[in-house]
Amino acid sequence: MIKDLLSRNQTWSEQRRAENSDYFENLSRLQQPEYLWIGCSDSRVPANVITGLEPGEVFVHRNVANLVHPTDLNMLSVVEYAVNQLNVKHIIVCGHYGCGGVRASVGGQRLGLIDHWLEPIREVADQQFRCLECGSWTDGELDKLCEASIISQVQRLARTPTMQAAWAAGKEVAIHGWVYGLKDGLLSDLCCTVRQIAD
Ligand code: CO
Numbered sequence: 626m627i628k629d630l631l632s633r634n635q636t637w638s639e640q641r642r643a644e645n646s647d648y649f650e651n652l653s654r655l656q657q658p659e660y661l662w663i664g665c666s667d668s669r670v671p672a673n674v675i676t677g678l679e680p681g682e683v684f685v686h687r688n689v690a691n692l693v694h695p696t697d698l699n700m701l702s703v704v705e706y707a708v709n710q711l712n713v714k715h716i717i718v719c720g721h722y723g724c725g726g727v728r729a730s731v732g733g734q735r736l737g738l739i740d741h742w743l744e745p746i747r748e749v750a751d752q753q754f755r756c757l758e759c760g761s762w763t764d765g766e767l768d769k770l771c772e773a774s775i776i777s778q779v780q781r782l783a784r785t786p787t788m789q790a791a792w793a794a795g796k797e798v799a800i801h802g803w804v805y806g807l808k809d810g811l812l813s814d815l816c817c818t819v820r821q822i823a824d
Contacts, residue, residue, distance in 0.1 A: 658684045661707040663700070663782075664719040665691045665726065670805055672719070675812065684711060690726025690774070691718055692745050693781040701787050708791045708798055716798060718782065719812070720775040721805040723764075727771045731762050745781070746774045775802040776817040783819040792822050 641648045660683045662672040672678070672685050686703040693700065707713045720727075729736060730746035751757055753773050754766070762770070779802040782788060791798060802815040 652681050656681050656684075656711065658682050658707075658711060659714045660684065661704065661711075661713045661716045662686070662719060663691055663693070663704075663716065663778075665689065665721055665724055667721060667724065669807055670719070670721050675805060675810065684713060689739065689742060690724055690730070690746060691720045691778060692726075692742065692774075693718070693778040693785070694742075694745070695781065695785055701785065704782070704785070705787050708787070708796055712796070714798055716782070716800045717803055718775055718778050718800065719803045719805055720771055720778075721807055722768050722771055723807045724771055727767055727774060728762075731757060731767075731770065733757070745777065746770065749774050749777045772804055772815055775804055776815055778802070779817050779819055783822065789822050 638649075645651075658681065660676075660678070662676075662683050662685045664670055664672055664685070664687045666687045666689050672683055672687075673680070676683065684703070684707045686700055688697075688700070695701075704716070707716070726739075726743055727746055729739065730743035731750050747757060750770055754770060779800050782800055788798075788800070797820075799818050799820045802817040803812050804815055805812050
């Protein structure tokens, strides 16, 4: 029931106030997150929950399959604000195994607008794995494609004029690629961190 959400919110708010009467007062003054999270919209991968971060500690952008489109004004605005105004120190591009977007990208079906959105994953599949017409993908292969796509998105983000300008201006911000396992709830670092202009 949708009304339950409102009553749960009341309970949560009361609990926070009981622990610290200034909790919301303090949070409402400013946010100083050190992290920007770019993750998948999947409901099973909530940034704050899986990293144990509190409200105010992570700035969040999510889209289907955690992709970086260089013309996505929404994502670029989030990145620009996070880097230039909030001075985040780390950007985490986080994907997850079992991602429906990754599976759909090589599924061979025309689904509509999402086909256009998922094109960067098809590009990675085609360039690093095999031709898209070469049969179905096993779960293990999809996991590998998922990891390769995350690494590719880190590099795409590093090449955006937004990030290049930030680094040229001396901002110390690193972009990391992580993957999350739905089956064990664990995050892994894909060791593809970029701290400067990629090329
Ligand atoms: Co996903």
